[in-house]
Amino acid sequence: MTAFGGTDFSAGAAFIDGAYAPIGEARIPILDWGFLKSDSTYDVVHVWKGSFFRLEDHLDRFERSVAGLRMTLPHSRAEIAGILTECVRLSGLREAYVQMLCTRGVPPPGKRDPRDCTNRFVGFAIPFVWIADAGQRARGLHLIVSSVPRIAPESVDPTIKNQHWGDFVRGLFDAYDRGGETTVLVDRQGNLTEGPGFNIFAVRGGKLFTPARGVLLGITRRTVIELCEEIGAEVEVGALAADALGDADEVFISSTAGGVMPVTRIDGRALGDGKPGPLTTRIHDLYWSKKEAGWHATPIDYGDAARARAGD
Numbered sequence: 001m002t003a004f005g006g007t008d009f010s011a012g013a014a015f016i017d018g019a020y021a022p023i024g025e026a027r028i029p030i031l032d033w034g035f036l037k038s039d040s041t042y043d044v045v046h047v048w049k050g051s052f053f054r055l056e057d058h059l060d061r062f063e064r065s066v067a068g069l070r071m072t073l074p075h076s077r078a079e080i081a082g083i084l085t086e087c088v089r090l091s092g093l094r095e096a097y098v099q100m101l102c103t104r105g106v107p108p109p110g111k112r113d114p115r116d117c118t119n120r121f122v123g124f125a126i127p128f129v130w131i132a133d134a135g136q137r138a139r140g141l142h143l144i145v146s147s148v149p150r151i152a153p154e155s156v157d158p159t160i161k162n163q164h165w166g167d168f169v170r171g172l173f174d175a176y177d178r179g180g181e182t183t184v185l186v187d188r189q190g191n192l193t194e195g196p197g198f199n200i201f202a203v204r205g206g207k208l209f210t211p212a213r214g215v216l217l218g219i220t221r222r223t224v225i226e227l228c229e230e231i232g233a234e235v236e237v238g239a240l241a242a243d244a245l246g247d248a249d250e251v252f253i254s255s256t257a258g259g260v261m262p263v264t265r266i267d268g269r270a271l272g273d274g275k276p277g278p279l280t281t282r283i284h285d286l287y288w289s290k291k292e293a294g295w296h297a298t299p300i301d302y303g304d305a306a307r308a309r310a311g312d
């Protein structure tokens with residue numbers, strides 16, 4: 001148990017309104033527009049083997065998202081990095097899913113003008129989250145190309161990480177009804193976009209393809225592109241027709257919540273020989289081995305937590 005002064009943070013730790021709390025006790029005021037109107041933005045960075053992965057890149061994207069929604073963070077970038085580190089340190093988690101959020105806040109009584117709100121920052125660390133479980137990662141996911149269209153990027157900008165998940169959640173239920181495990185949504189032009197919490201890649205003739213438009217510019221997507229440069233694999237970032245996905249040699253998804261994860265069935269049909277493909281496996285293995293070796297790592301000093309544990 002990780003306990004500080006008798007408080008158990010082992011299920012996760014949160015920071016809200018200037019104080020740290022066990023994750024199960026942290027509360028957001030119900031009048032905050034982040035809750036009432038999905039008027040918020042967030043980012044997720046993970047911790048693996050006691051180090052953040054690409055922390056500065058996640059902070060960069062978070063700051064861009066906050067500015068994009070015309071919000072102002074109540075803390076400096078260095079303070080936010082410190083708060084996130086403290087959440088992880090309190091939890092004692094060596095593998096963690098670490099979220100930073102900025103919500104619009106609560107308007108003054110009787111008013112509805114977002115300019116009158118004081119924006120709120122929330123941070124938390126919980127155990128690592130995987131989009132695909134161990135069995136799914138070994139055999140590959142069954143992906144359904146959804147009949148639910150992705151919210152248009154002109155309405156909700158997907159490059160600003162947001163909580164407008166109505167289309168994704170409908171898409172997930174659609175996928176479950178059709179025997180699948182997850183889903184990818186399509187835009188009005190019939191091109192693939194992204195899925196609930198991930199970007200998508202297809203491989204054809206040794207070349208990789210990933211959608212350019214209508215997607216979050218995923219940090220794992222960028223990591224995959226960098227790994228492809230390293231191994232000399234060509235990546236085309238452009239339009240990817242949804243109805244051609246089933247003809248790909250390989251498909252995989254990318255996310256902070258699990259890295260590189262293979263897809264081996266699409267709409268009920270096996271892709272190729274039905275096993276994770278060679279390029280997917282190569283990129284997956286390189287992703288994990290480079291992370292193990294400290295690539296883009298920001299180590300966390302757990303010193304006090306270890307001392308507190310020893311004293312508990």
Ligand SMILES: Cc1ncc(COP(=O)(O)O)c(C=O)c1O
Pocket residue numbers: 044194195196197198199215216217218219220221254255256257
């Ligand atoms: C909609 C969406 N697309 C893509 C991603 C993948 O982005 P990243 O690799 O930065 O985690 C996420 C991450 O949660 C997401 O929510």
